[in-house]
Amino acid sequence: MIECPSPNYNKRTDSIDMLVLHYTGMKTADEALDRMCDADAKVSAHYMIDMDGEIFKLVDESKRAWHAGIAFWRGNTDINDRSIGIELVNKGHEFGYHQFPKAQMDSLISLAKEILAKHSIPARNVVGHSDIAPTRKIDPAELFDWRRLAYEGIGVWADDALEANKSYESFKDMLAIIGYNTSSKATTVASLTAFQRHFLPNHINGQADSVTLARLKQILKLT
Ligand SMILES: [Zn+2]
Numbered sequence: 001m002i003e004c005p006s007p008n009y010n011k012r013t014d015s016i017d018m019l020v021l022h023y024t025g026m027k028t029a030d031e032a033l034d035r036m037c038d039a040d041a042k043v044s045a046h047y048m049i050d051m052d053g054e055i056f057k058l059v060d061e062s063k064r065a066w067h068a069g070i071a072f073w074r075g076n077t078d079i080n081d082r083s084i085g086i087e088l089v090n091k092g093h094e095f096g097y098h099q100f101p102k103a104q105m106d107s108l109i110s111l112a113k114e115i116l117a118k119h120s121i122p123a124r125n126v127v128g129h130s131d132i133a134p135t136r137k138i139d140p141a142e143l144f145d146w147r148r149l150a151y152e153g154i155g156v157w158a159d160d161a162l163e164a165n166k167s168y169e170s171f172k173d174m175l176a177i178i179g180y181n182t183s184s185k186a187t188t189v190a191s192l193t194a195f196q197r198h199f200l201p202n203h204i205n206g207q208a209d210s211v212t213l214a215r216l217k218q219i220l221k222l223t
Pocket residue numbers: 021022023067129137139
């Protein structure tokens with residue numbers, strides 16, 4: 001396990017109640033590590049997990065890391081202050097998005113379980129970067145296996161058959177209750193797409209259609 005050479009991360013002022021998952025979106029793990037250990041880059045996360053499952057501990061959990069950026073979840077905007085950030089090595093959409101290997105997911109699951117055992121993080125607050133910054137970010141995106149995580153007790157997932165639903169007007173309210181930013185029309189559309197990327201990865205169309213509404217209702221019941 002390596003640690004970054006003590007950059008000046010600040011102590012938190014809030015307690016930890018969120019877990020935010022990312023992909024690195026860089027060509028190599030080394031490049032991502034260099035960037036996250038460079039205090040001047042102002043990009044960091046508490047952990048990075050390589051594709052072979054190796055876990056790098058980069059920032060102490062008691063400190064804030066710079067991973068969320070401008071973000072929103074359930075009314076909170078200072079997400080770095082209340083969250084733990086985990087970066088998964090993946091080239092991302094810019095350099096060649098690919099499956100998250102089993103060894104990487106296995107390590108993520110054991111690390112996330114340790115984190116959830118230590119801190120009071122509700123399932124609804126286990127999110128992707130795109131959930132909290134839907135207009136700017138898409139990571140960890142559609143190949144990330146949220147379903148497997150939820151089956152391991154990490155986060156929320158719904159697998160039931162989708163019921164048809166004709167009522168379209170409440171999608172914004174449902175997104176807001178789950179936690180998404182719906183402060184403007186553009187943000188709401190981005191949030192809807194982020195919701196699909198997380199909970200309907202085979203159905204990303206930005207449309208408030210019946211499939212999306214049915215899933216929104218299911219997730220709402222679980223959060
Ligand atoms: Zn990210």
